[in-house]
Amino acid sequence: MDQNSFLFQATVFLAAAVIMVPLAKRVGLGSVLGYLLAGIAIGPAVLGLVGDESQDIMHFAEFGVVMMLFIIGLELEPSLLWKLRKPIVLLGGLQVLVSSIVIGALALAFGLHWKQSLAMGMMLSLSSTAIVLQSLNEKGLMKTDAGQSSFAVLLFQDMAVIPMLALFPLLAVNGDAHTNGHNNHTETWVSHLPGWAQTLVLLGAVAAIVIAGRYLVRPLLRTIAKARLREVFTATALLLVTGITVLMIQVGLSPALGTFLAGVVLANSEHKHELESDIEPFKGLLLGLFFIAVGASIDFTLLAAQPGLIAGLVVALMAVKFLVLYFLGRFFKMGWDQNMLFAMALCQVGEFAFVLFSFSQQGGILPRSITDVMVAVVAISMALTPLVLLLNERVIMPRFGQCKVAMPPSREPDAIEEDNPVIIAGFGHFGNTIGRFLRAHKIGTTILDIDSDRVDFLRRMGFKVYYGDASRYDLLRAAGADKAKIIIIALEPAEKRLELIETIKKHFPHLRMLVRATNRYDAYDLMNAGMLHVYRETIDTSLRVGIDVMKLLGYRAYTAQRAARTFLKYDESKLKQLAAIRDKEEYIVAARSYIEELECLLQADSTGDGFRVDTGWDEESLIAEVRAREAAHNSPDHS
Amino acid sequence: MSRILILFAHPVLEKSRVQSRLVAHTQHLEGVTFHDLYEAYPDFDIDVKKEQQLLLEHDIIIWQHPFYWYSCPAIIKQWLDLVLEHGWAYGSKGKMLTGKWAFNVITTGGAAKAYSPSGHNRFTIRQLLAPFDQTAYLCNMQYLPPFAIMGTHRLNTADIELHAVQYEQLLVALHNDRISEAEWKSVTYLNDLIPLPQSVMD
Numbered sequence: 001m002d003q004n005s006f007l008f009q010a011t012v013f014l015a016a017a018v019i020m021v022p023l024a025k026r027v028g029l030g031s032v033l034g035y036l037l038a039g040i041a042i043g044p045a046v047l048g049l050v051g052d053e054s055q056d057i058m059h060f061a062e063f064g065v066v067m068m069l070f071i072i073g074l075e076l077e078p079s080l081l082w083k084l085r086k087p088i089v090l091l092g093g094l095q096v097l098v099s100s101i102v103i104g105a106l107a108l109a110f111g112l113h114w115k116q117s118l119a120m121g122m123m124l125s126l127s128s129t130a131i132v133l134q135s136l137n138e139k140g141l142m143k144t145d146a147g148q149s150s151f152a153v154l155l156f157q158d159m160a161v162i163p164m165l166a167l168f169p170l171l172a173v174n175g176d177a178h179t180n181g182h183n184n185h186t187e188t189w190v191s192h193l194p195g196w197a198q199t200l201v202l203l204g205a206v207a208a209i210v211i212a213g214r215y216l217v218r219p220l221l222r223t224i225a226k227a228r229l230r231e232v233f234t235a236t237a238l239l240l241v242t243g244i245t246v247l248m249i250q251v252g253l254s255p256a257l258g259t260f261l262a263g264v265v266l267a268n269s270e271h272k273h274e275l276e277s278d279i280e281p282f283k284g285l286l287l288g289l290f291f292i293a294v295g296a297s298i299d300f301t302l303l304a305a306q307p308g309l310i311a312g313l314v315v316a317l318m319a320v321k322f323l324v325l326y327f328l329g330r331f332f333k334m335g336w337d338q339n340m341l342f343a344m345a346l347c348q349v350g351e352f353a354f355v356l357f358s359f360s361q362q363g364g365i366l367p368r369s370i371t372d373v374m375v376a377v378v379a380i381s382m383a384l385t386p387l388v389l390l391l392n393e394r395v396i397m398p399r400f401g402q403c404k405v406a407m408p409p410s411r412e413p414d415a416i417e418e419d420n421p422v423i424i425a426g427f428g429h430f431g432n433t434i435g436r437f438l439r440a441h442k443i444g445t446t447i448l449d450i451d452s453d454r455v456d457f458l459r460r461m462g463f464k465v466y467y468g469d470a471s472r473y474d475l476l477r478a479a480g481a482d483k484a485k486i487i488i489i490a491l492e493p494a495e496k497r498l499e500l501i502e503t504i505k506k507h508f509p510h511l512r513m514l515v516r517a518t519n520r521y522d523a524y525d526l527m528n529a530g531m532l533h534v535y536r537e538t539i540d541t542s543l544r545v546g547i548d549v550m551k552l553l554g555y556r557a558y559t560a561q562r563a564a565r566t567f568l569k570y571d572e573s574k575l576k577q578l579a580a581i582r583d584k585e586e587y588i589v590a591a592r593s594y595i596e597e598l599e600c601l602l603q604a605d606s607t608g609d610g611f612r613v614d615t616g617w618d619e620e621s622l623i624a625e626v627r628a629r630e631a632a633h634n635s636p637d638h639s
Numbered sequence: 640m641s642r643i644l645i646l647f648a649h650p651v652l653e654k655s656r657v658q659s660r661l662v663a664h665t666q667h668l669e670g671v672t673f674h675d676l677y678e679a680y681p682d683f684d685i686d687v688k689k690e691q692q693l694l695l696e697h698d699i700i701i702w703q704h705p706f707y708w709y710s711c712p713a714i715i716k717q718w719l720d721l722v723l724e725h726g727w728a729y730g731s732k733g734k735m736l737t738g739k740w741a742f743n744v745i746t747t748g749g750a751a752k753a754y755s756p757s758g759h760n761r762f763t764i765r766q767l768l769a770p771f772d773q774t775a776y777l778c779n780m781q782y783l784p785p786f787a788i789m790g791t792h793r794l795n796t797a798d799i800e801l802h803a804v805q806y807e808q809l810l811v812a813l814h815n816d817r818i819s820e821a822e823w824k825s826v827t828y829l830n831d832l833i834p835l836p837q838s839v840m841d
Contacts, residue, residue: 561681626792
């Protein structure tokens with residue numbers, strides 16, 4: 001690929017993304033579908049701007065998935081991972097096992113050799129980490145039961161790929177076995193070692209990541225951060241990811257798994273946010289590129305040649321996967337709505353199937369005629385996922401869900417539906433305290449929440465709850481936003497809050513907004529979005545701890561209380577000042593400036609500039625005056 | 640034996656010279672409950688039920704505080720407003736405090752002479768304490784003369800200590816019912832019942 005064609009390609013890809021993604025988002029289709037559509041548009045079927053190279057690009061862009069898992073790892077502390085161990089092993093294990101068997105059996109029924117069927121079953125049992133996590137994240141569903149379960153299953157699948165890769169050479173049908181030599185996936189440092197040694201190396205690599213992550217990478221990051229060279233830190237972050245990827249490939253482990261592990265190890269590090277914000281744009285772009293490549297790789301000529309076969313395979317495959325997931329969900333006692341979401345989200349075939357297909361073709365497991373059709377099937381199933389999720393959200397849930405968007409008709413049909421003055425968007429830990437408090441004082445509140453299990457429960461408790469994405473206009477309208485006076489924006493994802501704010505500004509300008517902010521930076525963004533009532537999650541609690549510390553050290557309760565109040569007021573005013581500066585200069589990415597700003601805050605604190613000390617009760621100046629007068633008159637009686 | 644409740648208020652006790660010594664002398668006295676309002680309610684959220692219960696458990700109520708702007712610090716006002724409920728402390732059915740004794744223990748920066756028609760504070764302490772006097776009256780309590788330490792700006796450590804001992808003696812005497820109604824009615828300040836050497840009184 002020469003320079004010119006590279007730049008041309010980059011331009012095509014970027015332009016497609018820039019045009020299609022905002023369009024797709026605007027009509028509510030989500031960014032993943034936008035990228036896929038962009039891919040289809042520039043692919044051979046429509047504009048024909050890219051052709052065969054989309055497969056290569058896909059392999060390259062899979063690196064985005066590796067980065068995504070690194071970031072997910074960063075956000076997932078080891079303790080949380082430990083909590084997920086049961087769903088990962090049981091739910092994930094059963095999903096891979098049952099799906100492989102069912103799909104394999106079907107393939108066998110269609111007349112494939114048992115080895116081919118087994119390979120097919122294993123490949124098709126996997127789901128797409130990239131599409132599922134990106135879609136669920138965008139909808140703010142990662143924290144729900146379905147989100148967590150999906151994540152657990154995907155994580156297990158990532159691990160399952162390793163034994164699958166090991167097993168594949170044994171499945172070659174034509175016996176002559178294009179052994180390892182031909183395939184770059186197995187030509188590694190360890191491929192010539194005996195099995196036990198390979199296992200040892202494998203475990204060693206995992207241990208190396210954990211130990212190096214803790215004792216090597218952290219000090220390294222600290223040193224580099226001190227150098228204050230932004231791009232070097234970014235380079236280090238990238239190096240970390242690519243380095244692990246290379247190591248993992250060499251020892252025959254999944255790179256995604258390796259970086260995920262590294263992410264978890266670094267989750268408690270002080271540089272977590274910097275790493276995250278550095279990798280984030282790369283990850284986003286590569287994932288986008290990946291989705292575009294998937295869209296572009298859909299072979300429409302093949303599709304046109306055998307439309308019935310391919311459509312049938314796609315439907316059958318997704319139906320089978322859906323049913324397996326659905327029954328597993330039932331078995332694991334998921335609520336109906338969550339179960340639907342879980343099964344719908346994971347019913348496509350994942351990107352790893354592309355790798356495994358080319359591998360199995362080269363390895364002589366499956367003939368080209370089959371793999372070509374299957375690649376098309378996989379790509380289409382991936383492309384359909386956002387649509388399936390949309391269908392679930394807009395059509396199935398509102399009609400059949402236990403948490404319908406519309407309220408069930410009120411018991412007395414002619415009773416006037418009460419118009420609650422307050423709407424709470426997001427009823428997690430933050431929202432529910434407010435809700436309980438208002439309810440205790442009989443202040444009518446309507447709740448919007450996206451966790452269907454919680455919605456279910458709250459309905460049973462007699463709350464008026466609407467299920468769905470609070471930033472959607474129709475949901476807000478249904479919840480009575482045009483008649484309410486106040487909306488409390490307590491959603492967890494910061495972007496969702498901003499989205500909701502925009503919707504309200506546009507459609508319900510009379511609503512007063514009280515917004516939760518995760519931290520200072522979030523508060524800046526909200527203030528710059530014009531919010532007057534911004535509530536940082538932790539400031540009051542932290543100051544209460546401060547008060548108690550002072551009290552335990554023997555300070556008077558009232559003094560401690562006033563000190564905290566003063567500090568809060570001072571901090572709020574400082575926040576406003578800095579928000580204004582930030583708005584004007586739009587400087588630096590949030591995480592980067594944290595230390596610098598803290599430094600500036602601490603300096604201001606220590607000069608006491610801005611603290612008003614109460615002098616009303618002070619007698620010192622008065623005493624001094626009395627004594628001075630006494631001295632002057634030399635007579636104590638004049639006071 | 641009378642049980643004594645001291646309702647104490649000082650927003651910055653850590654800076655106090657006189658009140659802190661008075662407080663020190665109340666701490667281990669038998670029959671005296673010391674109740675620090677600013678410490679108990681830094682947020683001014685007074686627990687009315689608890690306060691009323693305390694009142695019921697005592698016979699003599701003391702408001703001990705610096706004499707800020709000819710009156711009490713804010714929390715005592717808050718306490719009066721919330722705790723002395725109609726129908727409980729006063730009114731045709733509010734008889735819960737009947738017969739109890741109440742008085743103020745105050746410290747003033749200005750000297751005794753200043754609190755007179757000819758002094759620069761123009762009014763006497765008794766006149767300025769009229770709101771407490773009347774409050775006690777409305778709640779069917781007997782209002783005693785104040786225990787006042789005046790001219791605190793000029794007091795030295797030794798004299799402050801003597802006043803604190805004087806206060807302690809007063810509390811012991813009251814607890815043991817050594818002060819009769821006739822006696823307290825005969826004095827302007829309770830201090831006069833436990834005289835200090837003339838040199839302390841300037």
